[in-house]
Amino acid sequence: MKISDRYVGVLLMAVILLVGLYSRLAYADRFTTADETRWLANVRGFATKLSQGRLGSLVQQPHPGITTQWFAAATTFSDDWAVRKIPLVLWQCVLVAAIAYVFAKLLGFWPGLFLAAVLATSPLLVAHTRVYAMDSLLALFCLLALGLLCLWDKTKSPWHLVLAAATTSAAILSKLPGAVLVPVGIVWIFISFWGPFDATRGKQIVKALFLYAIAGLLAACLILPSFAIHPLNTIGDFTEFFRSDDYNELHKASPYYYASTIWFLASPLEWFLLAGGVYLMFSKKLLSPLRRRQMALLLLFSLLFILIMTFGAKKGDRYILPAITVLNAGAAYIVVVFQQGKFSDAKKMTGAFLLALLIWQAIDVVRLTPYTLAYVNPLAKPFLGERRTGWGEGLDLAALYLNGKPGAPTLKVASTYPNEFQYRFRGEAVALHKWEEASIDYAVVYRASLQRGPDSWEQDVINHLQGKQPEKIIYLNSIPYVWIYRLD
Incomplete structure (x- = not known):
């Protein structure tokens, strides 16, 4: 990177940081949402048991939200909601930076930086980062785990696979639907060694699967010591989720509920990234086979996640936040295309359009702060009607x-x-x-x-x-x- 490029990069990182922090932290105590009081009690219970050394009974509820409880514990006993939320928000900003770093290692500095800008201003992600809960943490850990799997596929470094497994455990311990990562990760390991089968290839697959499983289990025990101390009781606590109202409560939603979530709550930029990602996955001219395979992994996860959430009795827009967040990674691959070959007029127009959508998204997010939960795609808003939205804002x-x-x-x-x-x-x-x-x-x-x-x-x-x-x-x-x- 040239020195001038470095200055531009530093300036852009500063702007991304300021917009990201303002939209997530400003007026954080203006209102409370329907679940935040319950999660405050969960975090306080977790912190109390942790301080008393009761490591075998740290599970507060089946979700389980363990990462929320770790990240929020530092200020949970404050009387000020704004103070309570600070560490939780800052840790999620660290996760966004980690995702950008992984994709920068995978694709290059500018693709990673552009992805950071998209995540810093993604309306649904920003809205739920402001909430004292775990949906945005699940989304970020899912994207980080998938990015690390892609990086491992590129480098075959065992450390990248270990980190992918650990991040998968963090996603599951954020919220149980993160378990979708497990079959996706296993399939990805087989695909990474695709080719004529022989003894050597078989040993490589077994070794990778063993490392992935052991690293995931060890990470789960570190994040939630109750796993190591009382594994059967802890698993039993988690299965309560499938008998709880959070899983069984009917919301009278149609089978197309989550299609409407993407229609109404994904931004115009995110619509573009979804369409662009699908196009790039099938375009042999624009991306190498390895990168098209990576795009396929991201799309596979998102589709599988939405499908599984559709089968749940209870529906909520925030439940498919991981799918929308993962699809945002298409931004990095679009930048890769711009960096290849000559910068044609078509590329210039597409790039200008992409930047305009990003700026529009950033302005909308800042404008709506602290009521980012009220974001609706401006192009879809005329069709909103009486669609059920709202979690306490207003x-x-x-x-x-x-x-x-x-x-x-x-x-x-x-x-x-x-x-x-x-x-x-x-x-x-x-x-x-x-x-x-x-x-x-x-x-x-x-x-x-x-x-x-x-x-x-x-x-x-x-x-x-x-x-x-x-x-x-x-x-x-x-x-x-x-x-x-x-x-x-």
């Missing part, structure tokens, strides 16, 4: 509005997500289904109550209130999020 604005009422501390409000509404409200908040009680002054209907099914209690409340004129509607990103009704 309830703070509803609370602020009602706090301005005379006698606000004496008001009693029935609200969707009453605990999250109570976080900023000076009066008393109760569950929305109690809206008909005589003592209730206001009903606050949140967008997450939409499309719960015709037989749901949420729909029953909406049916009763739809004839009333809301006193106030709260908008986020020009989308109606909260309807406030005065109850006489």
